[in-house]
Amino acid sequence: MTGNRTYLTGLFVLVPLFCLYVLQTTAHSRKLRAQLIENQTKDDFVAIVSHELRTPLATISNVLSNALAGVWGELSDEARAEFKTGQTNAKRLANVVSNLLDMSTIRAGRVSLEKSQVDMPGLINSVLESVKAKAKKAGVALEMSHDPYLGLVFCDPEIIVRVVTNLVGNAIKFTGDGGTISIEIQNGIEDILISVTDTGDGIAPENQARIFERFQQVDRTYGTGEKGTGLGLTISKELVELHGGALRVRSELEEGSTFSFTIPVYTREELLREAVHTEFKLCHQSDYLSLIVFAFKQKEFDELQANSTPKEWKRLLGEVETLIRQVGRSLHDTVLHYGDGRMIIFLRDTPKSGATAVRDRMVSALTPYGEQCPFVMATISCPEDSVTPDVLVTDVENLVEELANG
Amino acid sequence: MGKKIFIADDESGFVSTLTSRLEFEGFEVTTAPDGKAALELIPNEMPDLVLLDIMMPAVNGYQVCRELKANPETSSIPILMLTAKSQDSDKFWGTEAGADGYVTKPFEMEDLIEEIRGLLDG
Numbered sequence: 001m002t003g004n005r006t007y008l009t010g011l012f013v014l015v016p017l018f019c020l021y022v023l024q025t026t027a028h029s030r031k032l033r034a035q036l037i038e039n040q041t042k043d044d045f046v047a048i049v050s051h052e053l054r055t056p057l058a059t060i061s062n063v064l065s066n067a068l069a070g071v072w073g074e075l076s077d078e079a080r081a082e083f084k085t086g087q088t089n090a091k092r093l094a095n096v097v098s099n100l101l102d103m104s105t106i107r108a109g110r111v112s113l114e115k116s117q118v119d120m121p122g123l124i125n126s127v128l129e130s131v132k133a134k135a136k137k138a139g140v141a142l143e144m145s146h147d148p149y150l151g152l153v154f155c156d157p158e159i160i161v162r163v164v165t166n167l168v169g170n171a172i173k174f175t176g177d178g179g180t181i182s183i184e185i186q187n188g189i190e191d192i193l194i195s196v197t198d199t200g201d202g203i204a205p206e207n208q209a210r211i212f213e214r215f216q217q218v219d220r221t222y223g224t225g226e227k228g229t230g231l232g233l234t235i236s237k238e239l240v241e242l243h244g245g246a247l248r249v250r251s252e253l254e255e256g257s258t259f260s261f262t263i264p265v266y267t268r269e270e271l272l273r274e275a276v277h278t279e280f281k282l283c284h285q286s287d288y289l290s291l292i293v294f295a296f297k298q299k300e301f302d303e304l305q306a307n308s309t310p311k312e313w314k315r316l317l318g319e320v321e322t323l324i325r326q327v328g329r330s331l332h333d334t335v336l337h338y339g340d341g342r343m344i345i346f347l348r349d350t351p352k353s354g355a356t357a358v359r360d361r362m363v364s365a366l367t368p369y370g371e372q373c374p375f376v377m378a379t380i381s382c383p384e385d386s387v388t389p390d391v392l393v394t395d396v397e398n399l400v401e402e403l404a405n406g
Numbered sequence: 407m408g409k410k411i412f413i414a415d416d417e418s419g420f421v422s423t424l425t426s427r428l429e430f431e432g433f434e435v436t437t438a439p440d441g442k443a444a445l446e447l448i449p450n451e452m453p454d455l456v457l458l459d460i461m462m463p464a465v466n467g468y469q470v471c472r473e474l475k476a477n478p479e480t481s482s483i484p485i486l487m488l489t490a491k492s493q494d495s496d497k498f499w500g501t502e503a504g505a506d507g508y509v510t511k512p513f514e515m516e517d518l519i520e521e522i523r524g525l526l527d528g
Binding site for chain 1: 417419420423424426427430490510511512513514515516
């Protein structure tokens with residue numbers, strides 16, 4: 001009897017538990033499937049919009065451009081002016097479409113940041129170079145200044161170029177003839193601050209929050225009379241936020257506006273973690289990520305630093321890095337500076353065997369430098385050596401110390 | 407004789423506007439409405455440059471590009487991909503397939519012509 005009762009009690013407990021389990025798993029898989037369909041729809045949306053809007057737009061632009069080029073004979077001045085208007089509007093529409101696509105790509109979480117250590121003043125100079133002609137036409141002067149000791153900034157250079165181009169472009173638009181735009185880069189404790197200040201008419205306090213909303217163009221006096229899409233600032237703000245930073249405005253009527261954004265500064269450990277996770281997201285064809293660790297032996301490196309000028313050993317480090325990059329297979333391979341005389345080279349989609357071959361080639365290319373300052377190189381791969389990205393981060397930290405200290 | 411340009415794209419309106427302009431600029435133009443026809447015609451036509459759309463029925467642009475680059479007779483013909491997509495992954499696959507250049511629709515006609523002339527001179 002007791003046996004039967006135990007059996008029955010067991011059944012009473014087990015059957016509901018099993019039902020609960022089945023229900024939960026179906027609910028879970030349904031939720032998963034719904035999520036998959038939703039993501040799929042978003043992806044499709046981006047693909048459909050890009051193809052279905054861009055192709056007809058390209059055809060319209062072609063017709064207008066052909067007419068203006070005289071493909072169907074010379075145009076009268078009147079016809080030329082009308083076609084020009086058509087072309088300007090087609091261009092505006094093309095901008096709206098590509099901005100909408102950018103928005104939708106960001107919202108769908110499909111922007112993968114390709115971060116590397118960036119020399120910010122150099123990057124901003126390249127932006128200023130590209131807008132120089134536009135600024136000159138608008139009669140606006142461009143200036144840049146920065147703190148003397150700026151470290152490299154870990155960010156996606158192409159995306160930061162887009163943000164700065166947008167902010168400087170807006171500033172040119174809204175600053176009248178004879179005005180000045182100043183770009184400043186400042187070191188903060190937890191982040192680096194980049195600000196774009198203009199001497200335009202400023203934005204009324206009640207409008208300052210609205211300008212970051214989609215399709216908002218508040219009344220500002222246009223410098224060059226050019227009309228935007230009303231999406232630029234929204235996109236810039238989201239791109240900065242993807243980096244873990246913030247974009248803000250400070251403005252006073254009649255005085256001008258300052259748009260500034262921050263990019264976080266990472267500690268060495270955070271940087272490595274961030275780089276490993278970024279590189280994993282960028283692996284296109286596989287889940288393999290290999291790292292080559294380069295370090296000068298600490299004792300010898302300390303001696304070198306003591307016996308030579310900073311300029312001399314920086315030149316040595318520069319030459320070593322150039323050789324490493326040359327041997328690295330493609331431009332996609334990231335080189336991370338991990339303290340003085342230490343570098344980590346990331347090889348995407350590369351298993352251990354491939355990484356070992358690349359390391360051997362690097363070692364032989366660097367042999368001449370070994371006399372000046374002996375170095376060590378080792379490879380570490382995920383998943384062969386370290387099963388997960390997080391384990392990889394810890395293993396690399398230990399490996400660098402081990403190598404440098406012999 | 408002008409240099410020969412081959413256009414493979416399934417959007418007939420787009421192809422006709424492009425053809426008028428390229429002929430006006432002094433090129434000789436041949437076209438195909440899909441990837442399959444392009445693969446049949448190109449080895450006979452032996453154009454100086456191919457403009458290749460990515461999203462085409464039957465055989466897509468990447469496949470056409472890969473086949474042309476694998477064939478020793480056609481492998482040296484420069485290929486310019488025309489695409490309505492602008493995602494990085496598309497550029498990645500385009501480069502993998504061996505394309506020589508990339509233009510995203512809509513483009514400035516002047517830019518495309520400059521790109522074509524650059525590839526022909528190179």
